[in-house]
Amino acid sequence: MPQLKIIPELFLGNIRVRFAPSPTGYLHVGGLRTALYNYLFARKNRGQFILRIEDTDRNRFVEGAAENLIEALKWCGLQFDEGPDIGGTFGPYMQSQRLDIYQKYVQELISHGVAYYCFCSTQRLEALKEEQQKQKLLQAKYDKHCLALSKKEVEEKLANKDSFVIRLNVEPNHRIIFDDIVRGRVEFDSNNVDDQVLIKSDGYPTYHLANVVDDHLMQISHVIRGEEWLSSTPKHVLLYDSFKWKRPVFAHLPLLLNPDRSKLSKRQGDVAVEDYRTKGFLKEALVNFVALLGWNAGDDQEFYYMEELIEKFTLERVNKSGAVFDLEKLNWLNAEHLRKKSNEDILILLKQEIHHSQFSTLPAGRQVLNYSDSYLLQVIAAMKERVSFVKEYLTKSPYFFEPPKEFEETAVQKNWKPETPAQLKKLSNEFNLLVANPAKEDYEHALHKVAEELNVGKGKLIHPLRLAVSGMSTGPGVFDIVVILGKEETISRINKALEIIKTS
């Protein structure tokens, strides 16, 4: 039989996907990528994007984790259509609130012989595992010991309140086949599939049961999740088939990797979306970057806005192999996105940055530097193509926020000659003669005039001026700096530098 090609258009209007994280802390960038692909796929096909919290492991419960997840998702711009905080027609969206549902369905499984009670102690299970390993059995799995229990025996143990789990009864000797959009056809031998626990002894379901029941009840059309789930998909497929439910379309995404190609982990860098947010990355850049880790449109475009990603995204173009999370490209994308923003948008971000910086309060007697919007807008225009992060407006050009306290040593050696002080003094006198609010050209003409009178190249004045006024040897054109600082401040800084550098 030829492999059925899944054409998204056929599902138009019925596309429903979900991001189903377990609330164990923060939103992992790998999780973001999974959520993003789900979101893009849903938006592209006018479907719904659902958030479901898989909190069925009480041992790993972390206070506030679900809230963090939601907050991080929203920050990234991934707005879901149904979820725990906003509700929806298929709720509740927290699995811990759906326990009775799982009970109902697992009973149905039991009545059909697809699932069974198991009263084995952990000791017996451990002993069994040990024994199987000793015998070098091909694969260790449960021996179906409790499947042999009679109905009466089961009832007695249940009445006796013996501790139990409910297991999936996997029939041996057959092939389990399913199609995956990114992997193609995948086959497993049922002999390699364990009688997985469906309901734990605490009454909570395992992921395998809960995920299948919920995806069906929530009418999920496409299960788009990480590759780590590929190996347990046969269990899920068995469940769908046993219930006689339609299987969703599966798409297992490649993993995100550390630079050494191991699974992306905290030990080798930041993995939480929150980490990148506090480091000053723009959400646009993070989303753009993560989208390209495992997917591309087939053309040469690298810079994307969310809207373009939605327009171009298809699951068929998702890669099969894992991708290293490489900061270099993220940095570049951040710079690109930052530069593409309007100065007004950057102004908002810069003001937030200043608010959290050492420059949030003006030093006394420095009123000449006011952080008015128009002033900051000039700083932005001057520095825009020189920064990759908003915070660099402060770290790369601190001189726009306070007079230089130190002067770059190497620049002093290179540009501060014995004749420099006299020349700069003359320049500052010339500046002093300028009109009240000199324009860039006024400063240029003044400097040109002084250079001619001194019979020196303009560079002999420009470099010392830059140094005097900024303390640095790099940055925007000196005349741009000087115009932004203003006449008074410029002259004051020249004089101050003359004092400091002379004495050193």
Added chain:
RNA sequence: GGCGCGUUCGUCUAGUGGUCCAGGACGCCGCCCUCUCAAGGCGGAGAUCACGGGUUCGACCCCCGUACGCGCUACCA
């Protein structure tokens, strides 16, 4: 160990049998622009397409095997 998935420049990737002695992007190097630094433009280095067998007139592309990597192998997701 078993099962599954993967393997194109350092990294992200294009490539679906001839147009590929493999294209783009990041990073790196050089040149141009220039008062500096960026940005921008131009150019360069960088991949025996993991390896070995097939199939074919012809393979990065199809098949088989090997190696390596990763995932799963829980009453975790």
